[in-house]
Amino acid sequence: MTQRPSQASRRPSPLALLLALALAHAHAATAQEATPPQAPAELASKLTALAEAHKGKVAIALKHLKTGESFALNADVPMPTASLIKFPVMIEAYRQAAEGKVDLNAPVTLRKKDMVPGSGVLTYHFSEGATFPLVDAVHLMITYSDNTATNLVLDAVGIGSTAATMEAMGLPNTKIHSKVYRRDTSVFPERSKQFGLGSTTAADMVALLDDLHARKIVDEKASEAMWNHLLTCDDKDKFPRLLPPNVKIAFKTGSIDDARTCAGVIETKGGPVALCVLTSENEDKSWGPDNAGNLLCARAAREVYDSFSARADGPAN
CATH class of the missing domain: 3.40.710.10 (DD-peptidase/beta-lactamase superfamily)
Structure with missing residues (x-):
């Protein structure tokens, strides 16, 4: 007699769900490869200018988590x-x-x-x-x-x-x-x-933030808990620095002598935007709040916030 497997034994493990999610990402990326929606040209220009002015290596990736609009600069470079x-x-x-x-x-x-x-x-x-x-x-x-x-x-x-x-x-x-x-x-x-x-890579971080915002990592309860942890990050020198004080950001940062990093979801008036800024080999190795890497992260976040907030009453909302 063949014993029928229990419901628990048929339930996929969290790792299996993560694998399925990865496959879904691959299929979605293939489907959208031909015509990916792009972030506003003016925003792309401003972010590129900020990166080019920085004395060090820079990678930037962003994705509007409702419209899918994106921008990438060296986003696949480790x-x-x-x-x-x-x-x-x-x-x-x-x-x-x-x-x-x-x-x-x-x-x-x-x-x-x-x-x-x-x-x-x-x-x-x-x-x-x-x-x-x-x-x-x-x-x-x-x-x-x-x-x-x-x-x-x-x-x-x-x-x-x-x-x-x-x-x-x-x-x-x-x-x-x-x-x-x-x-x-x-x-x-x-x-x-x-x-x-x-x-x-900046692209990897945005992909993780996208899934976490959608509550798809591990399960909904775990995603909610992780999201709440990110809301408490106390680094005020990077993304939050130039934003209005009431803006919610779920994010994490990093700092070493020649690198500053930040990735998170910024709640703009026009919807949530996942943003990652990575810097390395920075000329400025100082540890004050005005470190050039910190300022680059802060300015990029402000440009993203202003660009997508400006359309709050427009069709992209």
């Missing part, structure tokens, strides 16, 4: 991420949670050897032995770009797993290479030498 790669790490944590491989409510304990320098609060404001849920480490990783929290999350999900999931989603250039400030843990040594902590 670039260093700095802490922007923590966004895909968060996706991997929620994917593994959905598959039962990790428990986001399980406690993690902060040890002295876990503490690394740089951005965040754990190393500087928490005592050894502090215990908190893994989901709080994820939140600290996104909100404050906490390096120690990131390494705790990587301990839970594994360093190489994020890259494997991104590849399954059709984003093979998006990888975290090692723990933060722990180059000796690299699972991609050559990429670590070239890109540092992580690597991606």
Whole structure:
């Protein structure tokens, strides 16, 4: 007698859903390849001018998430991420949670050897032995770009797993290479030498943001949770800097000496726009808010906001 499989056994896993989503992206891209809708020419011109004036390498990608209008400049060129790669790490944590491989409510304990320098609060404001849920480490990783929290999350999900999931989603250039400030843990040594902590493309980041905004990554509940984490990012020097104070942005950023990165969804008056700005080999290596990479991110965000907000009462709304 053949036993009928249960409903649970027939339900596709989150990884299978991610694979299906990647295939859907490929089919959609093929269907739209001939006549992709383009962002306004004036906006494209302004973004190109900003990139050309910057003393360093620049990649920009954007997509209006309702009309599909897009713009790309070096958008398929792999670039260093700095802490922007923590966004895909968060996706991997929620994917593994959905598959039962990790428990986001399980406690993690902060040890002295876990503490690394740089951005965040754990190393500087928490005592050894502090215990908190893994989901709080994820939140600290996104909100404050906490390096120690990131390494705790990587301990839970594994360093190489994020890259494997991104590849399954059709984003093979998006990888975290090692723990933060722990180059000796690299699972991609050559990429670590070239890109540092992580690597991606502007197009990859916009694709992830598009799916997250549509609540298609892992599942609706997980997507909503991840979206809410991104809404709390506390970097005021990049996308938010020149925008009106009431504008909602779900985003993540990264900063190292010669690179500044930012990717997020900006709620313009004319609809949501996913935007990614990546810079590297920057001449300006200063760490103040007026760093040239920060200003490029801020100015690009303002141009995008103004362009799409200007049509709020027009047909594209």
